[in-house]
Amino acid sequence: MSVARTTDRENAGRRLQKFVAVLAVLVGILLGVGGYTFLYAEGLSYMSDDPEVCVNCHIMQPQFDSWQKSSHHAVAVCVDCHLPHDVIGKYVAKAENGWHHSKGFTLQDFHEPIMIKDPNARILQNNCLACHEDLVHQLAVGVNGPAEEVRCVHCHVTVGHGETTGLGGPEP
Amino acid sequence: MLATIVVVAIATAAVTALLVNIFERKSEARQPLTRLVEVTEDTTDPARWGINFPRQYDSYLRTAEATRTRFGGHGGSEALPEQKIERDPWLQRMFRGYAFAIDYRDRRGHAYMLEDQEQTERQTKPQTGSCLHCHASIMPLYRELGDGDAMAGFAKSYQYSYKELNAKLHDLGHAHPVSCVDCHDPDTMALRVTRPGFIYGIQALAEGDAEVPHLPTVQKWRAGSRSAPYDPNVDANRTEMRSFVCAQCHVEYYCANKMTLTFPWGDGMTADDVETFWNNITFDDGQRFFDYKHAETGAEILKAQHPEYELWSQGIHARSGVACADCHMPYQREGASKVSDHWVRSPLLNVNRACQTCHRVDEDEILSRVDAIQQRNFDLLQRGGAALMDLLDAVQKAKADGATADQLRPALELQRKAQWRLDFIAAENSMGFHAPQEAARVLGEAADYARQGQVAAINWRDGGSVSLAATSAE
Numbered sequence: 001m002s003v004a005r006t007t008d009r010e011n012a013g014r015r016l017q018k019f020v021a022v023l024a025v026l027v028g029i030l031l032g033v034g035g036y037t038f039l040y041a042e043g044l045s046y047m048s049d050d051p052e053v054c055v056n057c058h059i060m061q062p063q064f065d066s067w068q069k070s071s072h073h074a075v076a077v078c079v080d081c082h083l084p085h086d087v088i089g090k091y092v093a094k095a096e097n098g099w100h101h102s103k104g105f106t107l108q109d110f111h112e113p114i115m116i117k118d119p120n121a122r123i124l125q126n127n128c129l130a131c132h133e134d135l136v137h138q139l140a141v142g143v144n145g146p147a148e149e150v151r152c153v154h155c156h157v158t159v160g161h162g163e164t165t166g167l168g169g170p171e172p
Numbered sequence: 173m174l175a176t177i178v179v180v181a182i183a184t185a186a187v188t189a190l191l192v193n194i195f196e197r198k199s200e201a202r203q204p205l206t207r208l209v210e211v212t213e214d215t216t217d218p219a220r221w222g223i224n225f226p227r228q229y230d231s232y233l234r235t236a237e238a239t240r241t242r243f244g245g246h247g248g249s250e251a252l253p254e255q256k257i258e259r260d261p262w263l264q265r266m267f268r269g270y271a272f273a274i275d276y277r278d279r280r281g282h283a284y285m286l287e288d289q290e291q292t293e294r295q296t297k298p299q300t301g302s303c304l305h306c307h308a309s310i311m312p313l314y315r316e317l318g319d320g321d322a323m324a325g326f327a328k329s330y331q332y333s334y335k336e337l338n339a340k341l342h343d344l345g346h347a348h349p350v351s352c353v354d355c356h357d358p359d360t361m362a363l364r365v366t367r368p369g370f371i372y373g374i375q376a377l378a379e380g381d382a383e384v385p386h387l388p389t390v391q392k393w394r395a396g397s398r399s400a401p402y403d404p405n406v407d408a409n410r411t412e413m414r415s416f417v418c419a420q421c422h423v424e425y426y427c428a429n430k431m432t433l434t435f436p437w438g439d440g441m442t443a444d445d446v447e448t449f450w451n452n453i454t455f456d457d458g459q460r461f462f463d464y465k466h467a468e469t470g471a472e473i474l475k476a477q478h479p480e481y482e483l484w485s486q487g488i489h490a491r492s493g494v495a496c497a498d499c500h501m502p503y504q505r506e507g508a509s510k511v512s513d514h515w516v517r518s519p520l521l522n523v524n525r526a527c528q529t530c531h532r533v534d535e536d537e538i539l540s541r542v543d544a545i546q547q548r549n550f551d552l553l554q555r556g557g558a559a560l561m562d563l564l565d566a567v568q569k570a571k572a573d574g575a576t577a578d579q580l581r582p583a584l585e586l587q588r589k590a591q592w593r594l595d596f597i598a599a600e601n602s603m604g605f606h607a608p609q610e611a612a613r614v615l616g617e618a619a620d621y622a623r624q625g626q627v628a629a630i631n632w633r634d635g636g637s638v639s640l641a642a643t644s645a646e
Contacts, residue, residue, distance in 0.1 A: 019173045026180040033184055037191040058201040058508035106193050112505060113529055 046098060051077045057105050059114065066161035081127045081160060082120065093123060121151065128152040200507035211358045216309035216345075221352040225361075227511045228352075234515040235281035241520045243546055243603040246278045253278035262557035263598065265564060266591055269467030270475060271297045279601065282516055285349040290338065301337030302330045302433040306421035309351035311366050313341050326368035330432045355417040363413040364405045367420035371404065373435025374416070378402035382440025386490040387412060414495035419481035422496075424596075427477070428463065430455045441482040443596045443614045447589070450474055462588075469567045470577065471584035476595040483600050487607030499526045542605060549597070549604025552615040556594045559622035563587055566629035575632040582636030586625030593618035 038044075045053045055064045067073060072081070083090045097120070104110035116124065129136070132152070139150060153159070209223050222229030240247030246254065257264035257276045267273040275293035289307045304310050311322055318325030329337060341347050357364050365371060377390065379402070384390045389409050393402045404416050424446055426434040436449040453461040462472035484490050489499070501512045502525035519526035520542060523535045531538055567583055593614045597604060604611035628636040 015173075019177070022177055023180065026177060026184065030180055030184040030187065033191065034187045037187055037194065040191065041194045057197065059505075061508070062510075105197065106190065113525070 046094070049077060049079045054078045057101070059105060063114070063161060066163075069162040070158065070160055072159050076160075081124055084123055084126070085130055093120075124153065125149070125151055197508075200509070202508075211353070213353060213358055214312050215358060216312060216348045216351050216353055218348060218351045225352070227506050227509065228514045231511075232352075232514040233283070235517070236283035237281065237515075239281070239517050239521055240278075241518045242543065243550065244279065244518060244601060246280055253280060260554075260557065262561050265468075266557075266560060266595070267475075270464040270473070271299070272475070273467075282350055286347065287349075295334065298429075299334035300330050300427065300429040301332035301334055302427045302429075303334055304337055304341060305329070305367060305369055305427070305433050307349070308338075308341055309346055309348045309354055310341070311353070312346050313337070313344055314368070316340075316344060322366075323368050327432055330429055350421070354420070363410070363417055365413075365416050365420055369425060369433045369435050370416070370420040370423075373423070373425075373437045374404055374419075375401045376435070377437035377441070380438050380440065382437075382445055384485075386485055386493075411493055411495050414497040415481070415484075415490075418496040418500070422478060422480040422601075424477045424479040424482055426450075426461075426463070430457075437482075441485045442610070443479075443482075443593055443617075446479070446482065446596075447474065447592055466584075466587065466591075468564055469580070469584055469587060471587040471591075473588055474592040474595075476592065476599045478599050478601055479596055480601055480606060483597075483602065483611065484606040486610035489606075494530075502526045502529070545605055545608045546603040549608065549611050549615070552612060552619075553594070553598055553604075556590075556615050556618040556622065557598075559619045559626070560587075560590055560594060563590065563622045563625040563629065566626045570629045570632045573632075575629075579632040579636060580629065582638070583625045583629035583632070586621050586628055586638075590618050590621035590625055593621065 042053075042056055045056065051064065051067070054060050067078070079090070083093050129152075136152070205224075207224050209220055211221050211224065215221065218229060218232060222232075238247050239245050246252075255275070255277050257267070257273065263276065264273050267276070271294035274296065277292075280288060285307045289303060304313075305326070314322040314325035314329065316325065317328050332340075338347075354366055355363060374390075377384065378393050389407045389412060390402060393407055404413070408416055423435055426436070436446045439445040439449045439452075450461045455461065460472065461474075463475035464473050465471070466473050481496075484496070497512060499519040500516050501514060502519075502522060503510050504513050504525055505511070513522070513525070520539065523538050527538050528535070563583070563586070567580060567587070570580060570583070597611050597615055597618070600606065600611075624638040627638050627640060631637045631639070
């Protein structure tokens with residue numbers, strides 16, 4: 001009886017050991033492949049403000065190229081116009097857009113030409129005002145509140161990306 | 173325990189799949205082009221170019237698909253498109269005395285340009301070899317005719333009959349519709365023009381003094397030393413070239429056997445400029461220029477071909493620097509490659525890429541704007557057609573009442589002017605869209621001249637006066 005009990009315990013212990021060993025190998029592989037994928041995809045670069053990062057994925061190449069020809073090229077990089085300026089808002093927007101962009105680009109299920117969505121258009125508008133508000137505060141805000149607000153780029157469409165032929169625009 | 177292992181394994185598989193996906197996306201961005209076969213100036217078979225440029229070739233092949241919009245094309249299941257001359261009988265009557273009164277159908281795509289021309293019932297009348305200038309990949313044949321000099325071969329081509337020249341084309345193995353080599357340099361793939369008719373035509377335009385606000389390099393050439401003729405392949409910029417390649421054929425021209433194929437741009441590109449150009453031409457036999465004599469009235473008629481490029485040149489898109497290819501061959505993305513769509517078709521079938529890259533309104537709105545423009549043009553065109561029919565009726569009646577050719581001359585001159593304008597817009601393949609205001613101006617003049625002609629025919633006893641006072645006196 002006591003011999004059998006010992007064997008049972010030993011068996012259970014051996015099984016656990018085997019499981020831990022297999023799990024260790026698998027988790028190791030996951031960490032390795034995951035880590036390499038992160039590195040290969042230049043994951044860390046997304047924490048920076050470098051415009052080159054936005055063309056890690058070729059899909060943004062026309063936007064990058066046209067920005068280089070635009071009037072704001074010398075004074076603003078991608079994140080200056082397209083992300084909020086406060087730290088928390090910036091990283092929330094980064095995370096949100098990062099998720100949408102990764103999902104869209106991986107599954108290839110996005111609208112072409114690329115068009116800016118409303119929440120991002122709002123961020124853009126706020127960033128126009130962040131620099132130009134002193135000049136335009138009477139223009140930008142509608143008489144009857146935000147619903148009548150005039151979007152700066154509605155008229156000043158070329159400031160960020162030059163002539164727009166071949167690029168997308170805001171969603172209609 | 174097992175479940176934990178399975179979950180970790182699945183997670184690893186998912187991460188690996190993501191890694192491979194990222195690798196694929198990164199590979200796309202390298203834009204590989206592999207030149208697998210040699211292509212030369214004599215490679216007219218698009219399939220051979222297609223081996224090197226499969227993306228462009230894939231879309232080029234789709235020009236064989238039947239497409240239609242409200243006012244153009246052919247989307248039915250029947251083999252051949254509908255007869256325009258049956259749908260609008262006034263067109264048939266307008267063309268009496270000319271082969272277009274026999275067979276004149278809606279268009280099909282580029283893939284059919286040669287086949288449709290070989291099979292049209294217009295071939296029951298003798299046709300000239302000039303037609304192949306734009307219906308086949310003709311340049312090797314021109315070089316053959318001219319002993320290596322394409323321009324010399326072109327100069328001879330109008331003297332051949334269509335059947336004779338087309339037989340030569342088949343013998344040489346170049347019986348293909350418009351092909352890659354017609355617009356692309358086989359070594360560099362750069363855009364270039366090849367058609368002699370266009371090259372002479374654009375030179376004449378540059379040497380004239382017509383306003384060309386949409387052609388900056390022509391303006392530049394005019395301001396320069398003019399030591400060499402304007403050469404589109406050297407002087408034109410890329411935006412111009414993206415329209416010039418289309419303007420090699422989608423234009424007005426003389427295409428018959430009395431003189432060489434001619435693009436009439438020396439005085440400019442409006443309907444009036446082109447009319448002036450034709451009116452100043454005399455054939456070798458001493459007759460003034462005309463395309464046919466109208467079978468009912470005997471008027472010497474100018475037939476408009478399909479002046480898409482000329483009408484577009486008068487419009488807002490030309491003035492804004494938009495090229496033909498921007499709307500008819502818009503860029504599309506395949507992987508990381510930016511490819512211009514070689515399925516040349518109506519922008520209305522591709523609104524997203526063709527219009528919405530500039531016009532940020534929804535697709536229904538864009539389609540409805542175009543529809544409004546085309547409907548207005550269509551209504552004006554039908555009015556012009558009705559006015560022309562009344563003119564023809566009035567001439568018939570005057571003849572029956574004993575009017576002589578001399579007495580009817582003023583009416584017939586007005587028929588020539590009216591028909592030219594009406595046909596200029598009717599034959600143009602955009603239902604007025606390429607330049608709506610200009611199209612309306614031309615149609616307004618067409619209706620006016622047709623009504624003046626009608627009055628002149630009624631007043632044949634008073635020397636064809638266009639005064640209504642004379643009419644009421646009668």
